[in-house]
Amino acid sequence: MTSKIINNDFSDITFGRRSVRAYDENYKISKEEMLEMIAEATKAPSSVNLQPWRFVIAESDEVKAKLKPLIRFNTVQNDTSSAMILIFGDMHCYEYTEEIFDSAVEQGKMPVEVRDAQVSAIVPYYKSFTEKEMSDIVKIDSSLAAMQLMLVARAHGYDTNPIGGFEADQIADAVGIDKERYVPVMILSIGKAAGETFESVRFAPEKITEFK
Template identity: 65%
Template sequence: MNQKNNDFSKIMLERRSVRHYDETFKIPHDEMLEMIQEAITAPSSVNLQPWRFVVVESDEMKAKLKPLIRFNTLQNETSSAMVLIFGDMRCHDRGEEIYDLAVEQGKMPSDVRDEQLAAIIPYYENFSKEKMTSVVTIDASLAAMQFMLVARTHGYETNPIGGFEEDLLAEAVGLDKDQYLPVMIISVGKAMTDGYESSRLDASDVTTFK
């Protein structure tokens, strides 16, 4: 493993949004895959894992991405990669594959797999577009947050980006825009500057006990 920092308090409480990175450094593909593998231990609704990642790292693809990310061009120009996270609106098409794997790994009996798939797949098939959008956005966002924390364990910094042309992003990277919903872009790399500290409301101001 390529982890450099295992102090969870530092990883979480000292996380900052970094916009300027060492543009000469590229994260190796095996380490990027390792980070994504660690990030997708995140939970998802009925374990359908709707997150899909596109790692934009080449000059050619970054140039294609540039007009779609509004005022976030410094991150695009200097980061090791821009990690595009999509939610698969047809994630249930892989339900059988996922549940078969659980059986193969001894994590689920085959009769439980059959029973759950018989309930889950029709349930998802009947979702409205709005409901499916909500489900995959929540699940993909959980993986996105974990990716940012995982990146810090590997010695990198990130910046979550929501300001982009949502209707153009999927097709720009060769995906079907009707199936793949853009959820977030995360820049990642070796920080050249510190991120700004920001203020947070007190927990007592945003919490109600009943």
């Protein structure tokens, strides 16, 4: 797959990012490039590399229509974006432990004895978590991937907007996935920005930092 990255300027990607509300509604990102961006975004770290993030790309008019009443404060993004990327955390991510660590062994990235020790420790440990503890872990890890995806999108020449204002108890049903297993983390709108964007203010580091 040929990379479609068009911008490798770290400063521009990181400090030039803006949350975009309106997009060129005639521009559609291909499935191939969307998967490329997901692959690049999921280089993000996760707890013991269990990669609990799961993505649903809502790009059809039909699915966007289902989302619209559930994101009532962000309907412009929904209507004009190339896609709405729904990010969920998999509460059963530990079920993939062996698959992940077996792959690491096959690729020469981990000795067999390390794989065996890791698998025997990780699975029972994760199974011991309360629902809240597991939810916290998968949401933190999935948020790391979400932030990386926003930066990756910018490197590809696109803009995004992270959306947390949605009906969390209904979003999984709207896209037909198991709401007991997959917890909603956030939604990212993505596309080509339409119109001017504006820089928002931030606290000075001295206000939010303590040295001990």
